[in-house]
Amino acid sequence: MSLTISVYRNNQEISSLPLIAGVFTKRLLAEHELVFTISTVSPLDLQVGDYVTYKGEVMTINKQPDVKRNHQFEYNIKFQGQRHTLSRFLIKDEGALVFDYSDTLETYMSMFIESINSVDSGWTVGDLEPVEPFTVSFDKVDHLTALNMIAEACKCEWQIKNKTISIKKTVGQARAYPLAYGQHNGLYSIKRVSVENSKIVTRAFAVGGTQNLPASYAFKQLTLQGYDENIEAIEVFGIREGVFEDKEIYPRLINATVKAVHKINDLSFTITTDLDFDLNGQRIDGQELYVVFRSGMLTDRQFKILSYNHTTKVIRYEATKDDNGNIYPSGVSIAEVGDKYVLIGLRMPQSYVDAALAELAVKRAEYLASNKVPRVIYEAPLDPLDLKRKNTIIEEGDIIPFIDSAIGLDDNLRVTSVSYPACFPEVLFQGMVFTAEIGQEVTYTRAQRVEKDIKENKEVITQVTKRSYENDRIAAMRMRELQELVFDPDGYFDPTNIRPESIETLMLSVGAKSQNFSLNGVRIEPNYQNDANKIAISSGDLIHRELKIEGLGYIWIMTEGLFEGLDPAKAYYLSAKCSKTALTGVWDVSETSRRVDEETGYLYLNLGVLYNVFEDKRDYSLTNGMTYINGAQITTGKISAERIDVEQLFSEEITATNFNLNTGRIGNFWVEDGKIIPFKGEFGYDLYDMLELRTNGFTFDSMNRFRDDFFGYTTGVKMSTLENGAMLDLSHYTAGDINHEQKNHPYTGIRINMQNAFRNALNIFRGSISVWGYPCFNGAVPLGDGRYMHYRQGLLIEVNTDATMPQVNS
Numbered sequence: 001m002s003l004t005i006s007v008y009r010n011n012q013e014i015s016s017l018p019l020i021a022g023v024f025t026k027r028l029l030a031e032h033e034l035v036f037t038i039s040t041v042s043p044l045d046l047q048v049g050d051y052v053t054y055k056g057e058v059m060t061i062n063k064q065p066d067v068k069r070n071h072q073f074e075y076n077i078k079f080q081g082q083r084h085t086l087s088r089f090l091i092k093d094e095g096a097l098v099f100d101y102s103d104t105l106e107t108y109m110s111m112f113i114e115s116i117n118s119v120d121s122g123w124t125v126g127d128l129e130p131v132e133p134f135t136v137s138f139d140k141v142d143h144l145t146a147l148n149m150i151a152e153a154c155k156c157e158w159q160i161k162n163k164t165i166s167i168k169k170t171v172g173q174a175r176a177y178p179l180a181y182g183q184h185n186g187l188y189s190i191k192r193v194s195v196e197n198s199k200i201v202t203r204a205f206a207v208g209g210t211q212n213l214p215a216s217y218a219f220k221q222l223t224l225q226g227y228d229e230n231i232e233a234i235e236v237f238g239i240r241e242g243v244f245e246d247k248e249i250y251p252r253l254i255n256a257t258v259k260a261v262h263k264i265n266d267l268s269f270t271i272t273t274d275l276d277f278d279l280n281g282q283r284i285d286g287q288e289l290y291v292v293f294r295s296g297m298l299t300d301r302q303f304k305i306l307s308y309n310h311t312t313k314v315i316r317y318e319a320t321k322d323d324n325g326n327i328y329p330s331g332v333s334i335a336e337v338g339d340k341y342v343l344i345g346l347r348m349p350q351s352y353v354d355a356a357l358a359e360l361a362v363k364r365a366e367y368l369a370s371n372k373v374p375r376v377i378y379e380a381p382l383d384p385l386d387l388k389r390k391n392t393i394i395e396e397g398d399i400i401p402f403i404d405s406a407i408g409l410d411d412n413l414r415v416t417s418v419s420y421p422a423c424f425p426e427v428l429f430q431g432m433v434f435t436a437e438i439g440q441e442v443t444y445t446r447a448q449r450v451e452k453d454i455k456e457n458k459e460v461i462t463q464v465t466k467r468s469y470e471n472d473r474i475a476a477m478r479m480r481e482l483q484e485l486v487f488d489p490d491g492y493f494d495p496t497n498i499r500p501e502s503i504e505t506l507m508l509s510v511g512a513k514s515q516n517f518s519l520n521g522v523r524i525e526p527n528y529q530n531d532a533n534k535i536a537i538s539s540g541d542l543i544h545r546e547l548k549i550e551g552l553g554y555i556w557i558m559t560e561g562l563f564e565g566l567d568p569a570k571a572y573y574l575s576a577k578c579s580k581t582a583l584t585g586v587w588d589v590s591e592t593s594r595r596v597d598e599e600t601g602y603l604y605l606n607l608g609v610l611y612n613v614f615e616d617k618r619d620y621s622l623t624n625g626m627t628y629i630n631g632a633q634i635t636t637g638k639i640s641a642e643r644i645d646v647e648q649l650f651s652e653e654i655t656a657t658n659f660n661l662n663t664g665r666i667g668n669f670w671v672e673d674g675k676i677i678p679f680k681g682e683f684g685y686d687l688y689d690m691l692e693l694r695t696n697g698f699t700f701d702s703m704n705r706f707r708d709d710f711f712g713y714t715t716g717v718k719m720s721t722l723e724n725g726a727m728l729d730l731s732h733y734t735a736g737d738i739n740h741e742q743k744n745h746p747y748t749g750i751r752i753n754m755q756n757a758f759r760n761a762l763n764i765f766r767g768s769i770s771v772w773g774y775p776c777f778n779g780a781v782p783l784g785d786g787r788y789m790h791y792r793q794g795l796l797i798e799v800n801t802d803a804t805m806p807q808v809n810s
Helices: 082-088 105-117 143-153 231-237 350-371 384-389 470-485 500-504 738-744
Strands: 004-009 012-018 022-027 032-040 051-054 057-061 066-069 073-080 098-103 124-128 134-139 157-161 164-168 179-181 191-194 203-207 223-229 241-245 260-265 268-272 290-293 302-309 314-318 341-344 376-382 399-404 409-421 434-439 457-459 465-467 508-510 517-520 524-526 535-537 540-544 555-559 561-563 572-579 584-590 602-610 620-622 627-630 633-635 664-666 669-672 675-679 685-694 697-707 712-723 726-736 750-756 759-765 768-771 778-782 788-792 795-800
Touching (some): 012 032, 032 082, 051 073, 057 082, 082 143, 098 105, 105 124, 105 143, 143 164, 203 350, 223 231, 223 350, 376 384, 555 572, 584 602
Parallel strands (some): 124 164, 555 584
Antiparallel strands (some): 004 012, 022 032, 022 409, 032 073, 051 057, 057 073, 098 134, 157 164, 191 376, 203 223, 290 341, 302 314, 376 434, 399 409, 524 535, 572 584, 572 602, 602 620, 627 633, 697 712, 750 759, 759 768, 778 788
16 A cells, blocks of 8 residues: 555646654544644645545535645645535525425435536435325535535434435444453543533433313323333433423324315315314314324424314314414425324314324333433543454444443444544554444534524434434533633632622623723634634724723723734733823733733723634624613623524614514504505595615605595505616596596696795606696796796706797796
C-alpha cells in the first residue's frame, strides 16, 4: 500500500499527502471527513474543489485549508464526502422552495434526485425501505436537511456511498464482535458519558392519549393502572419512578382500510368502511366527529364527518381547506381503496379501550427495559491490532454486543461514529487509536444553518430508542455552556444581597449594573471571512443606562476590532474596555472573564460569550441588558420565543419578519381576506372603504350606500394599479336611482382644486376636458389680474398678459 494519497484538481494530480498524517471520521447521519494535519517548509497549492479518493469514495475540500506560519507552514486540510455537497444546494420542486409533499418514499426520492441533479449531476437512488406514504413540509431547506427530514418522517436512516443514496430502517450491520472492558475483550480503556436529560427508571407507569375515551372513564388520559418494575435494577439503583407517554395510543381503529370511495361533489365525499359498531351511537354531544387518514395521498389530513349510514357502512365527509387555500380532496390528492384511517371525536366501544391498554402495556415494558440502566454514550478506543487480527472493520451504524458490568448493561448497541488514522488497517504504528462512539442515541443532524428543530423519539430494530435532531442538542449544549460561563462581574451577588422578598413576591432584577447598556451601529461578525477562528466587531456607540462620566456623558465611542487565531476548542468572553476619563473604548476578546474594575482607569463592560467551534462555525450569545419583573409588568430588551400568544397587544412600534393578523382589527381598521377595511358603516348609511395591497400594486375602493324612504342607490370610486390593462385605473360607478344621483351628485372623473370647491383648474369628465366647468381645448382663460392661461388641445401652454387668443369667459 502507498503511504501517500494523491490530490487532484480537474482530473490532474497536483500534490500528495502522507496518510499517516490523516484522520478519518464518519458519523451516522452526519459528517464524513478526512483531515490532515501537516507541517511543510514551503506552502502547499491546495484550494476549494481539490479532491482525493479514499476507500473508493471521492472526498473534496469545501473550505480553504487553515494555515499557520512560524518557521514552517502548519496546515489543517479537511476533505469531505459527497453528503456534504448536499448542503450547498436548496431543494426545489418545480421551482418552489416552500412546498408540502405527500407521497411514497420512491416518489420522494425521485423528486429529490431530480432536484439535486439539476445543480450537481450524478446522483442516484439505492435501496429504499418499503414504507407507507407520508407528508413533509419543506421551507427553504438544503438537500442534506431535506434528506434528514424525509428519513425522519418515514422512521428510517439514510446512507450515502459516493453519490448513491439508500434509505433503510437501519443502516449498518450486526457484527459478531462483542466488546467489554478488559484484556482480550476488545477495550483497553473506556469513557462513559451520561446522556443529558436522561434518567434511570426502575418502576414505570404509562399513559396514552385523550381521544375517544368512554364517558365514564376515570382519567383524563388513557391510563394503564398500576406499574411495571424491574427487581434487579431496584436492588442496584433503588426505586426510581418514570412515566411512559404516547398520545398516539388511544382507543382507535387498527389497520382499518377504505373499502370504496365516491365523490358526491367538490365539497362532499364518501368512503365505505367495515366498522363493527354503529358510529351514530358513539357520538359525543356537542363535539364534531372526524376521519383522519393514516396512509395514501391524504396522510395526516382530517375531515369532518357529515353522516354515517350503518346499513351500508358509508361515511360522508366534508372537504377542507389548508392555510394556502388549497382544497382537499382534489386532483390526485384523494382517498383511495386500501388507505388506512382512524376516527376521532367519539366514544369507542370497550373492546377498543382494552386493545389500546394492551398496546400501552407493551410500550411500558419496552420503556422500562430501555431506561432501567443509565443511558450513556461510550467513547471506546478499540484495539487496532485485535481488529486487524480478526479482519474486522467497525463502521458507523453497526450493531455490536456490548457489556458494561458496572451498571448492569448487556445489550446490542449502535456504533454512532468511528475515527481512526487514515493508514489503518494496512499500516499500524505504536500508539494508534481506533475510536468508536457507541451508545443508545442516534441523531438526525439538520444541516440548515439557522433553523433548529425540536427533538423527536425514534426506535430501531435493536429496540434502542433514538433521539432526533442534532441541532436541538446543540441549542441545549449552548445553554449549558452559557450557564457555566456566566459570572458576577460586579462582585455583588453574595447571600446578603439575594433577598427572598424580592425573589418570591416583590421584584426580580436579572442582570448586572455594569452590563445594563445597549449598542448602536455595532456589527458583530463571528466566523469572519468564513474563518471560525476570527471575529470582527465594528465601531459604534455603547449607550449605558446607569454609568456615566460626570461632565461628559454616558455614550462611549467604540473602535472596531479584529481578533484572529482563536483556539477552535475554546470559548471566549466578549467585553467593551471603556475609559473612565474619556468616552472612548475598544473591544476585548479573552479566554478569561473580565471583572468590571480589574484594570485601573478602565471599565470592562461584559457584552457576551463567543462559543467554541462546532460544525466549522461559532455562535455567540449577548449577555448585556437587564430584565425587571414586578407585579404584572416585565421590562426587558428582547424576548425570544417560538410563539407568543397575546389576547390584547398595545405597542408604539412592532417590527416583525412575518406578521400574521389573520382576521382581526388594527385600531379602526378591519382585516378580512387580505384586505384592509378602514370603516364599516351604520344603519341607513354605509361607508365601505377597502384597501387591498398586492404584490403587483394596490386597489382602493370607496363605496357609499344611501337609503331612505324614496331613494336607494350606491355610488363609489375605485383606484387601482395594474388592473384592466392600465398602469393606473380610475373609475366611478353608480347603481340604483341614477337620476337622483346625477341631480344631487354631478361627479367628474378627475378634479384638481385650485382655490375652493367651486373653482377647479381642470376637470376630466366623460371624455372631455374643461376649466371652471367650461370646455377648453383651445383658448385663453382670464385669471382676473390681467393675465391669461393659454390652452392648446386641452393643455396649459403658458400664462401671460396676451389676450389675442380666443377667450373663454369665466
